[in-house]
Amino acid sequence: MPIRPSEKARYPKDWKAISLAIRERAGNRCECEGECGLHRTNPGPRRCEEVNGEPAKWAKGTVVLTCAHLDHQPENCDPANLRSYCQRCHLRYDIDHHKETNAATRAAKSPQARLF
Numbered sequence: 001m002p003i004r005p006s007e008k009a010r011y012p013k014d015w016k017a018i019s020l021a022i023r024e025r026a027g028n029r030c031e032c033e034g035e036c037g038l039h040r041t042n043p044g045p046r047r048c049e050e051v052n053g054e055p056a057k058w059a060k061g062t063v064v065l066t067c068a069h070l071d072h073q074p075e076n077c078d079p080a081n082l083r084s085y086c087q088r089c090h091l092r093y094d095i096d097h098h099k100e101t102n103a104a105t106r107a108a109k110s111p112q113a114r115l116f
């Protein structure tokens with residue numbers, strides 16, 4: 001995900017090292033186990049198969065692992081809050097969050113909107 005300037009300031013200075021450590025923990029693979037809402041299978045969701053630098057299985061192009069914040073707070077760099085996600089999982093995970101955020105913003109701007 002592109003980082004907006006206002007959000008960039010929220011990342012710690014050693015963010016690069018942190019995200020690299022998370023990628024190492026993940027074994028250079030996407031750590032998503034269905035949190036993004038994709039690849040849900042029966043029984044249960046399975047882990048995403050994407051490997052950093054390899055041709056993507058689910059999409060065109062090459063997999064680039066990125067580091068996602070589960071609570072969407074860049075300040076929270078606890079390893080438990082961080083996941084190494086391929087771009088597809090990360091995008092999906094964030095899109096759900098953006099939808100929620102936008103809905104909350106609309107509701108706050110116009111309280112009546114919730115009535116209709």
Ligand SMILES: [Zn+2]
Binds near residue numbers: 032050086090
């Ligand atoms: Zn993935």
Ligand SMILES: [Zn+2]
Binds near residue numbers: 032037048089
């Ligand atoms: Zn996923």
